Amino acid sequence: MHEFGITESIIKIALDKANEAQASKISQINLVVGELSGFVPDCIQFYFNFLSKDTTAEKATLHFELIPAQLRCRDCSAIFQPENSEWNCPECHGQSVEIIGGRDLYIESMEVE
Amino acid sequence: MKKIEVLQNILEANESIAVRNQQLLDKHKVFAVNIMSAPGAGKTSLILQTIARLKNRLNIAVIEGDVASTLDAEKVKNEAMEVVQINTRNMPESCTLIAAMIEQALKDLPLEDMDLLLIENVGNLICPAEFALGEHKRIVISSLPEGDDKPTKYPLMFTNADAVIINKIDFLPYVDFDIPVFRRTVKGLNPKTRIFELSCKTSVGIEDWCNWLLQEVEAYLLQVKSA
Numbered sequence: 001m002h003e004f005g006i007t008e009s010i011i012k013i014a015l016d017k018a019n020e021a022q023a024s025k026i027s028q029i030n031l032v033v034g035e036l037s038g039f040v041p042d043c044i045q046f047y048f049n050f051l052s053k054d055t056t057a058e059k060a061t062l063h064f065e066l067i068p069a070q071l072r073c074r075d076c077s078a079i080f081q082p083e084n085s086e087w088n089c090p091e092c093h094g095q096s097v098e099i100i101g102g103r104d105l106y107i108e109s110m111e112v113e
Numbered sequence: 114m115k116k117i118e119v120l121q122n123i124l125e126a127n128e129s130i131a132v133r134n135q136q137l138l139d140k141h142k143v144f145a146v147n148i149m150s151a152p153g154a155g156k157t158s159l160i161l162q163t164i165a166r167l168k169n170r171l172n173i174a175v176i177e178g179d180v181a182s183t184l185d186a187e188k189v190k191n192e193a194m195e196v197v198q199i200n201t202r203n204m205p206e207s208c209t210l211i212a213a214m215i216e217q218a219l220k221d222l223p224l225e226d227m228d229l230l231l232i233e234n235v236g237n238l239i240c241p242a243e244f245a246l247g248e249h250k251r252i253v254i255s256s257l258p259e260g261d262d263k264p265t266k267y268p269l270m271f272t273n274a275d276a277v278i279i280n281k282i283d284f285l286p287y288v289d290f291d292i293p294v295f296r297r298t299v300k301g302l303n304p305k306t307r308i309f310e311l312s313c314k315t316s317v318g319i320e321d322w323c324n325w326l327l328q329e330v331e332a333y334l335l336q337v338k339s340a
């Protein structure tokens with residue numbers, strides 16, 4: 001799955017930043033992952049365990065902050081979080097919605113030594 | 114222990130290659146279309162139909178993304194002016210094409226002589242939504258046998274589409290596919306998208322789709338020529 005390449009990118013970014021900061025060890029990487037981003041934290045963790053071997057990121061803890069989907073109704077402007085796959089507006093039952101949150105996929109920060 | 118702020122988008126590497134791909138395409142005035150769907154929805158069939166209709170007007174090349182086989186590329190070879198096959202099996206992303214693969218494939222294409230590049234993405238409704246390739250338009254195909262709930266299950270894919278194709282319309286008498294419901298859901302997610310109903314088997318609706326595509330290519334050519 002595409003988590004493999006994503007995990008490679010995470011490690012590359014983390015190692016670059018650690019290098020810039022002249023750190024010898026990365027102990028934690030704080031990731032922000034939106035519910036709608038399509039990326040599965042367990043998969044990222046799985047690939048991370050072996051892709052990070054022999055790097056300064058080896059054994060770093062991955063911390064995932066999960067951002068729920070957030071939608072806005074185009075009819076009445078209500079902002080809501082969808083329940084399971086029901087995307088209708090809870091206020092006016094409108095079906096025209098815009099995604100305003102939950103697509104995130106970024107490294108927020110890291111802890112290094 | 115020290116905390117450092119990173120705030121870096123993980124997909125950024127892909128995005129920047131996609132931007133470069135588009136610049137290269139624009140330099141050679143090539144309009145690129147990324148065609149996405151679940152396996153079997155009709156990407157290859159649509160490409161064949163489109164080339165058959167438009168090859169007298171446009172020089173069309175194809176990039177075929179597929180997990181393993183070269184079957185689709187074989188089918189398209191006789192029709193297109195040029196086909197490049199990308200097998201994603203040995204690459205990091207086996208579930209979608211990514212911009213770096215397109216960058217590589219563009220090196221093998223006669224960009225100078227092309228007007229239109231059709232890219233058949235890997236059959237998957239989740240992963241390709243996240244990876245820009247450098248395309249000018251994004252097309253999603255849903256086919257009748259898949260059922261009408263795909264936009265609800267895979268909203269991101271439909272949110273980003275410039276056009277949505279309902280293929281295999283010849284199946285209408287045999288399946289429960291509520292076209293008005295499907296249209297409403299898609300328009301709800303993405304009010305600006307165009308929706309085409311067609312059959313790659315009977316050719317019903319193909320003309321409307323091709324007319325739209327041709328208009329888009331011509332509008333693009335005018336725009337890049339004046340730029």
Ligand SMILES: Nc1nc2c(ncn2[C@@H]2O[C@H](COP(=O)(O)OP(=O)(O)O)[C@@H](O)[C@H]2O)c(=O)[nH]1
Binds near residue numbers: 151280283315
């Ligand atoms: N009945 C019918 N079959 C179709 C239609 N379009 C494609 N097919 C068939 O569906 C199968 C998968 O099509 P293909 O274009 O290979 O799908 P892809 O996997 O998305 O490239 C093939 O057997 C096609 O002949 C259609 O409009 N009607």
Ligand SMILES: [Mg+2]
Binds near residue numbers: 157
């Ligand atoms: Mg195909």
Ligand SMILES: [Zn+2]
Binds near residue numbers: 073074075090092094
């Ligand atoms: Zn509402």
